[in-house]
Amino acid sequence: AQSVTQLGSHVSVSEGALVLLRCNYSSSVPPYLFWYVQYPNQGLQLLLKYTSAATLVKGINGFEAEFKKSETSFHLTKPSAHMSDAAEYFCAVSDPGNDMRFGAGTRLTVKP
Amino acid sequence: EAEVAQSPRYKITEKSQAVAFWCDPISGHATLYWYRQILGQGPELLVQFQDESVVDDSQLPKDRFSAERLKGVDSTLKIQPAELGDSAMYLCASSLVSTSTDTQYFGPGTRLTVL
Numbered sequence: 001a002q003s004v005t006q007l008g009s010h011v012s013v014s015e016g017a018l019v020l021l022r023c024n025y026s027s028s029v030p031p032y033l034f035w036y037v038q039y040p041n042q043g044l045q046l047l048l049k050y051t052s053a054a055t056l057v058k059g060i061n062g063f064e065a066e067f068k069k070s071e072t073s074f075h076l077t078k079p080s081a082h083m084s085d086a087a088e089y090f091c092a093v094s095d096p097g098n099d100m101r102f103g104a105g106t107r108l109t110v111k112p
Numbered sequence: 113e114a115e116v117a118q119s120p121r122y123k124i125t126e127k128s129q130a131v132a133f134w135c136d137p138i139s140g141h142a143t144l145y146w147y148r149q150i151l152g153q154g155p156e157l158l159v160q161f162q163d164e165s166v167v168d169d170s171q172l173p174k175d176r177f178s179a180e181r182l183k184g185v186d187s188t189l190k191i192q193p194a195e196l197g198d199s200a201m202y203l204c205a206s207s208l209v210s211t212s213t214d215t216q217y218f219g220p221g222t223r224l225t226v227l
Binding site for chain 1: 116118121153154156160168203205211212213215216217218219220221223
């Protein structure tokens with residue numbers, strides 16, 4: 001079965017600094033990969049998704065992620081953090097015949 | 113912009129009581145999902161509907177949980193009796209179809225506290 005590991009339950013960056021949130025997946029077939037963001041007491045909002053087209057995927061709010069098959073990774077990045085980026089971020093994997101599996105999440109804190 | 117609606121947003125109940133959560137998906141979305149999210153963890157699928165039919169309820173604790181989507185539109189998730197370990201956020205999501213690539217749109221969730 002597919003699974004996702006998010007490295008680092010908490011990440012803290014300064015405003016304007018690079019954001020890097022790590023995600024590694026396990027799947028027996030080519031996966032579909034997603035990043036979602038969750039603000040306090042709200043549902044999840046899709047940031048971006050990889051569905052076997054371009055390996056560099058651009059999403060909303062300036063985020064992007066690169067699919068690296070050799071490293072089984074799908075790390076999320078943003079060149080310059082904004083205070084409004086503070087939230088919980090979830091990586092998820094899906095493949096045909098299986099339900100979506102989420103990682104445990106990474107809480108991003110942005111310091112002024 | 114169309115959204116997934118859920119109610120109530122917060123629910124506090126005592127152990128052994130019954131609780132019910134309601135979800136109204138985005139209009140036209142055939143697939144509806146119920147997830148449970150324990151604090152500090154990612155969501156876990158409880159049940160998936162395609163129209164009014166259950167297509168996956170393998171992770172639903174059927175001795176106490178039930179879910180229905182009678183007319184293939186809105187859905188209700190029920191817990192009876194509630195246990196302390198059921199305290200969590202219950203999220204509803206919907207998608208246009210049920211393929212692996214389809215985007216799931218999430219509602220704001222219902223936060224359940226069992227005392």
